[in-house]
Amino acid sequence: SQKIEQNSEALNIQEGKTATLTCNYTNYSPAYLQWYRQDPGRGPVFLLLIRENEKEKRKERLKVTFDTTLKQSLFHITASQPADSATYLCALDGHTGNQFYFGTGTSLTVIP
């Protein structure tokens, strides 16, 4: 079965630095991978999608990479701000594209 691992430890970084979050997966080759943000007490919100044939995707201060050989995606937030503090989830599509498998999430705290 699919196994998705994200940074198990919470990540604390100083404001202005770049945060890098990791998503590793095994036993699977997804067609695409998504990243979501979740604030306490709220549902996840979609951030970025990257396809298997794309190496990198950017949106404002966000950057996602996708290495299908390493079975890994990296999520970067540059010039981080306290407002970026949240839990970030990666999600992989299932074989039929109808199901999704989510990682456990990484809690990010940006310290002013």
Added chain:
Amino acid sequence: NAGVTQTPKFRILKIGQSMTLQCAQDMNHNYMYWYRQDPGMGLKLIYYSVGAGITDKGEVPNGYNVSRSTTEDFPLRLELAAPSQTSVYFCASSYSRDGAKNIQYFGAGTRLSVL
């Protein structure tokens, strides 16, 4: 637009009771999903639907049932509540189309405690 609306926001059930978690979306999305999220864990898919009248099991369907009689509504039924069903439940919807497949829009969640 309201997006995905879940009711109730909170509920406490006694063991053996039944309840229905409601989910409605106004985005005309064809796909709808139910997830549960336990503390420190990721989202686990319970059931999903690719359109009205079509439902299928996800990773953790035991103890739950769903129906999809309309595009807008996707209720989740717990028949005999057990403490293991204490969790936060999220409903999501998406529109599957080429090039922009399955970006999911989530509701605010229902916090359920079974005591």
